[in-house]
Amino acid sequence: MAVSKRIVLHFPRRLLDKPIVSRLVKDFGLEFNILKASVTPGEEGIMVMELTGDRQSYTKGVKYLTEAGVKVQSLSQDVARNEARCTECGACITLCPTGAFSLEPRTRKVIFDHTKCVVCELCIKACPPRAMELYF
Numbered sequence: 319m320a321v322s323k324r325i326v327l328h329f330p331r332r333l334l335d336k337p338i339v340s341r342l343v344k345d346f347g348l349e350f351n352i353l354k355a356s357v358t359p360g361e362e363g364i365m366v367m368e369l370t371g372d373r374q375s376y377t378k379g380v381k382y383l384t385e386a387g388v389k390v391q392s393l394s395q396d397v398a399r400n401e402a403r404c405t406e407c408g409a410c411i412t413l414c415p416t417g418a419f420s421l422e423p424r425t426r427k428v429i430f431d432h433t434k435c436v437v438c439e440l441c442i443k444a445c446p447p448r449a450m451e452l453y454f
């Protein structure tokens with residue numbers, strides 16, 4: 319049976335220049351479609367992809383990624399902002415690797431664009447009043 323899932327891959331710095339993803343095609347017969355890719359200020363690589371293949375190959379491919387040192391996260395998780403907690407401090411603006419936060423110049427409010435979020439979780443740990451929350 320074929321599966322197709324959206325996942326987030328977190329690459330530690332030491333793996334950034336390694337041809338890890340190409341082996342998913344070559345060795346496991348999987349197909350992938352990269353939706354977003356970026357490097358965080360801490361030099362962790364983040365890639366959002368749709369990974370498709372038969373279930374057994376998919377499981378083997380994800381196992382290979384994990385054993386190679388890549389953290390694989392399912393996009394069934396979601397991040398939301400607890401508006402009542404946000405103090406508009408702006409700490410998340412430069413930290414977010416995909417630019418999901420921006421400053422509205424007129425009101426000086428911090429806007430959160432949920433559609434740009436790749437659920438890397440960086441803002442969850444960094445937000446001083448813990449306004450960013452992870453949902454499953």
Ligand code: SF4
Pocket residue numbers: 399403404405406407408409410411428444445446447448449450
């Ligand atoms: S870091 Fe947290 S409190 Fe500060 S602007 Fe971002 S979401 Fe709001």
Ligand code: SF4
Pocket residue numbers: 397413414415416417418419434435436437438439440441442450
């Ligand atoms: S989890 Fe936070 S830091 Fe990561 S992409 Fe989403 S909004 Fe940006």
